[in-house]
Amino acid sequence: MNTAASTARQYPCDKCPLQGFAHLQPHQKDEIDFLSTFKTGELVADTGTTVLVEGANSAHLFTVLSGWGFRYKMLEDGRRQILNYVLPGDLIGLQGSLMREMSHSIEALSPMILCVFQRDKLPTLFGNFPSLAYDITWIASREEQMLDEILLSVGRRTAIERAAYLFAFLFQRAKTVGLVKGDTLVMPLRQQHVADTLGLSIVHTNKTLKKLAGRGALRWLDRGCEVLDETALLQISKWSGLSSIPRPFI
Known part of the structure; x- marks a missing residue:
């Protein structure tokens, strides 16, 4: 595992780069002051690093500051199911903090920087900052909502609709x-990641992605996949898209 924890804060909470995005709810000054004490440092993870391990009891939880990762579970024979992807602003490790054990693992899909928070300060957050406690509840509910949609996709959408x-x-x-x-967006995904997300064989995945590329929706590069036409993807998937409501983050 190639990770490095840092107590020197390159990104203090009052200058958090995530605060500048319109789709993320800004924090109040007293919340920022508390989060500054809640945060213990930053973690830098290289591509391929396992940030959290299934079965582990982590003393920390993390907010993704930059980079891509994915949540997954493994079967004993090595088959992998990718459950969801983590992007900047996402909170990870909450399950291990509250349930005392992670039921999935998280791997860095690209170099990542994560804000590190001390688990033992969660009672203070819930007791003194109900707005932040609500935010954590909202984040957990949103994760459930996203998993519902992914389950629908795997269970009922056709292969091309899933992709x-x-x-x-x-x-x-x-x-x-x-x-x-x-x-346009270049995602650091390989076809194996797509196959492990959609529950398809690598051969079926390859054929499906060629169909999307043939429609001009995306193209594959050496370093990942470039999305070219969001509208085409929405039409093919028959999905209405994400809500425009600003979301909280910790």
């Missing part, structure tokens, strides 16, 4: 945190 939904979903999430440039 189109996945890329439209990630594109819209990335757009809210400034990762989309000029209406």
Whole structure:
């Protein structure tokens, strides 16, 4: 595991780069003051690093400051199911903090920087900052909502609808945190990641992605996948898109 924890805060809470995005709710001054004491430092993770391990009891939880990651579970024979993807602004490790054990793992899909928070200060947050406690509840509910949609996709959408939904979903999430440039986005996904997310064989995934590429919706590059046409992906997936309501973050 290539990670490095830092107590020197390159990004203090009062100058958090996430505060500048319109789709993320800003914090009040007293909340920022508390979060500054809640945060213990930053964690830097290289691509391929396992940030959290299934079965682990973590003393920390994290907010993704930059980079991409994914949540997954493994079967004993090595088959992997990717459950969801984590992007800047996402809170991870809450399950391990509250349930005392992680039921999934999280791996860095690209170099990541994470804000590190001390688990033992959660009671203070819930007791003294009900607005932040509500935010954590909202974040957990949103994760459940996203998993509902992913389960629907795997269970009922056709292969091409599943793939189109996945890329439209990630594109819209990335757009809210400034990762989309000029209406295009390069995602650090390989075809194996897509297959492990959609529950398809790598051969079926390859054929499906070629169909999307043939419609001009995306193209594959050496370093990942470039989304070219959000509208086409939405039409193919028959998905209406994410809510425009600003979301909280910790």
